[in-house]
Amino acid sequence: MKRAGYVAENAIAGNFNPQPRIETRSMYQFTAGRPECRPADELVYREDDPSSSLYYIEAGAVRIYRLLPDGRRYILSFHCAGEWFGLEGGERRAAFAEAICDLHLISYSLSNMRILPIDLMDLAMKEVSAARDRQLAMVCQSAICRVAAFIIEMAARTGVQNFELFMSRRDIADYLGLTTESVARSFTGLTARRAIRMDGLTHRSIHVLSPERLNAVTTAARGSKTLTGRHS
Structure with a gap:
């Protein structure tokens, strides 16, 4: 990659x-993902929720953000169709995930699943690389x-x-x-x-x-x- x-x-x-998009049809052959829908501005998960699921976006987009102590919103990342989100370093969510527009996604339980259609290490490394590039831009x-x-x-x-x-x-x-x-x-x-x-x-x-x-x-x-x- x-x-x-x-x-x-x-x-x-x-x-x-662009990175090749993963066909969701092949996902169902390997694991039992659960389709979900969210309207615009609805939360997918909240800060401090259990981080027990990983998500693949079929259509739409999400924003990942934190709320600062003064109430201001700080967006950490955006994710759109063909991308994954929800990978955490701990047992609890560190941020909010919210639909930007009508969202169609597939939820994968990390606790009950032995096989996932994604390399978690590769996903983590890509997120670290993206965060580094963004930090350079913010300089x-x-x-x-x-x-x-x-x-x-x-x-x-x-x-x-x-x-x-x-x-x-x-x-x-x-x-x-x-x-x-x-x-x-x-x-x-x-x-x-x-x-x-x-x-x-x-x-x-x-x-x-x-x-x-x-x-x-x-x-x-x-x-x-x-x-x-x-x-x-």
């Missing part, structure tokens, strides 16, 4: 190469740099230069540690630089016009470092 940093680096170069103090890195991340995950954002501007702000206004201004700034184009009534359709210009925004703010932390 390719590391997330490697995928992001290829995305910059325009060599989008930048510039809002437009963070948003540019976010677009690169989403392009790498979808494997295409034209994609639909499933999350709101507020979600993106809570993910990048910014205000909603800063996120909106950054999208406008990237559009003005002809790095991206936004379409649709809610401007959630993103067209990457120039990966080079996106990369230039992130490297300029990081002292000539790429998303993988290597020198240009």
